Amino acid sequence: MSHLFEAFSIALRMIVSGDPGVFSIALRTLLIASVSTLLATLLFVPLGCLINFSSFKGKRLAVGFVQTMYSVPTVFVGMLVFLMISRSGPLGGLELLFSPWAIILGEVVLIAPIITGLTISALQSTGKGLEDTAVALGGGRRTVILKVLSEAKYTMLTSVLMGFGRAVSEVGVAIMVGGNIAGYTRTLTTAIALGVGKGETAPSIALGLILLSLALIVSIIVNLLQHGGRK
Amino acid sequence: MMKSLALSLFLLVFVLAGCSEESQPIETAEVDTAVEEVTESGAVVPMARVERLRVATTTSLYDTGLWGYLEPMFEEQYDVELDVLYAGTGKAIDWGKRGDVDVITVHSRSREEAFVTEGYGVERVPFAFNYFLIVGPEEDPAGIAGMSPEDALTALMNNGEAVFVSRGDDSGTHGKEKSIWTAAGFDYDEDVRTAGAWYVEGGSGMGPTLVMANEMQGYTLSDIGTYLAYQGDLDLVPVVDQGDALLNVYSVLQVETSKNPELAFALVDFLTSAEVQQLIGDYGVDAYGMQLFTPCAGEAL
Amino acid sequence: MILQLKNIQQKKNGNKILKGVSIDVPEGSFFVLMGPTGCGKTSLLRIAGLLDSPSSGDIIFKGKKLTSRKKELLHTRRQIASMFQSPVMFRGSVSSNVGWGLKIRGIKKPEIASRTEKVLEFVGLSGFAERDASTLSGGERRRTALARALVLEPELLILDEPGTSLDPAFKRDLLKRIKEIHLQTGTTFVMATHDFTDALAVGTMGAVMRNGLIEQSGMMDDILFKPESRFMASFTGVRNIFPADFAGTEACVRQLTITHSGIKQGHGFLAIPPEVIVLSLAPNLTSERNRFNGTVKSIERNGTNWDVTVEVSDIPIIVAITTGALEELEIAPGTDIHLSFKASAVHVF
CATH class of the missing domain: 3.40.50.300 (P-loop containing nucleotide triphosphate hydrolases)
Structure with a gap:
């Protein structure tokens, strides 16, 4: 117990004093997750919109599939991406493995279903009634879509934040395709995994606290958005 | 409003990342400051395109901190970013076969030789050795203290209650354990893995396996370096430390398909240089009061 | 249009x-x-x-x-x-x-x-x-x-x-x-x-x-x-619908003969909207073609009006009247009463 307490106080001191080792990892994690989320947003929010606003055979099946993939195991994605970008894999020529870009690629794949699916949900949450109302008031196709998007924008931002939350807290992809290289591909989660394995409690707790506060911040913003969205 | 907030957050992160890039890496060489092992020094993400060399190492060389100690020296000497990836010997060799790393440092003679004869590795170059230990609880419930490793494992099998935690991860240490079982006259897959609940396949690195054995108050086979590095947190003591079977030789192999053969060879050269051999021999003596690795460049081991 | x-x-x-x-x-x-x-x-x-x-x-x-x-x-x-x-x-x-x-x-x-x-x-x-x-x-x-x-x-x-x-x-x-x-x-x-x-x-x-x-x-x-x-x-809430046998302008609802303004033959239905029926204690001397007498069976409130069910040779006919009319008539179940309605108010189908 006293051991845990001591570790905690060291951890707090590391955070308060701005320990460069701890903070460079935190910052890198934030950067990698942000870039992943940004790329996934640019790619998959439009995809979600496309799926939502078009009608095609098997649409419900497609949406169901996307939603099933929300909880795709991170190690599965890690393995898949590893096999793709390994030098002897089909994308080996890009030389991405064991670099931050590998993690970014993996995280984009990982959160793609969440962002696509939650974008669809967000757009559907405005209801058929909203779309009908806009049509009934004389809106053309483009006007109606823009109206639905503007009504759903806060909920859509929430889906992006959920994606960020998953990207920042996942460990499977980061460790399998990033390799947990110190100063290069080490993220909060892989550093914690290493630290706990080595019995280095204090820095792991410090990193864990930072991770926790990141998750907390995301969840607070999501709550604020949902509150603002209801207004 | 929210959108612009999110945007400025992104920008902030980028700016911060750019700033920290300018700060120079701080050299860290101490083994005893555990903090530096998990965390790190240096840039968040190097923005400039720098030359990188990848070495995959067995966990024992990583967990003892040896690579953390040698890495900055090599980087400074050759002006290159050295990426150290830790994994079991099996995985490190697999990465080498796939061409994902340039150099591997592992400890399984038979597999290293196969790696070379199959055309994946240039040459097997031993650079350090130490001994494996069977560690266990001080009370020694199976009464194996002082036995030869083969006899000790046979006694554990006959005991059938005292826990033994195996790495179970296809690592070099795991390979060593298997070879001792074979030498003791057991078929590993048929006799040992099915022996009962006392035989635990941990499936993780040396450090976590030691922690697991400690939690379960069982025995395990460990390299001495990792054991010493973890000793402070463990109640386990060396039980069996004599026997030829316990010899543990670390080799460095340049990967045939490395895109940077000069630097890859430079790393082999670096590890076997007289200067670094000296450093390896001295490594950890201050912290543990004993030698972790015996340098052996040029010897046939 | x-x-x-x-x-x-x-x-x-x-x-x-x-x-x-x-x-x-x-x-x-x-x-x-x-x-x-x-x-x-x-x-x-x-x-x-x-x-x-x-x-x-x-x-x-x-x-x-x-x-x-x-x-x-x-x-x-x-x-x-x-x-x-x-x-x-x-x-x-x-x-x-x-x-x-x-x-x-x-x-x-x-x-x-x-x-x-x-x-x-x-x-x-x-x-x-x-x-x-x-x-x-x-x-x-x-x-x-x-x-x-x-x-x-x-x-x-x-x-x-x-x-x-x-x-x-x-x-x-x-x-x-x-x-x-x-x-x-x-x-x-x-x-x-x-x-x-x-x-x-x-x-x-x-x-x-x-x-x-x-x-x-x-x-x-x-x-x-x-x-x-x-x-x-x-x-539409029209009550008093009865099956009837038609012959020209006359319709037979059981023993009752009701005159309507249309011309219809054979079997069909006949509706008398309750609002068009007039109740009186004395025989009503009007030009209305349909005049019957019967007995009040029940009086029930229907919104602000009243539904009076009058039995005319075993046929219950509902008559809607206002509170004022009800007070004026002073009727109760059992009262003998006369009812009348125009032929043109009878709807056949």
């Missing part, structure tokens, strides 16, 4: 919702589409509002048959405004909701502001302009939705059950406003309701639907007093 629907059929998930419906809506009329819940009213309104296209059938707007060309549909739809059963508010203020339709039509801000203000006053929501639409009550929502449609000055305004789930008082108020708007603007209205009383309150003409078909259509008075089927009679 501003709107004609010809032989409209609609299928949804393999079910036939509309099985060939035709209606004609004259310009300036208040056309009420009636019928029980699930009869296809909403589906027909969505087609009339150009929100859904029918599986088959023609839509003729102002004499011109519509094609499925998107541009033409949008152009026509902009002359029609629909208000749904449970209106959805856009995020934002009441005025931004009301002004949206004008904004997308490219109308300048000052004009939007003045038209919005005027229409809000019209629906009784002046002072609500800056209110957040999500804080409105059910009635206020309906009125905002009404204003949102009305501000577009459509040639045809389609309302789906505007009174549903409102307090009776709010509902009466809303319908009163809608009727006023109709009278003042002369806009053509098509409104769906399952409530016949609501239909009577606002409609000039209408149609009653049942299972995806039109049961009867025409002027409201005809629908009310001249049901063409038992379903119609029970839907």
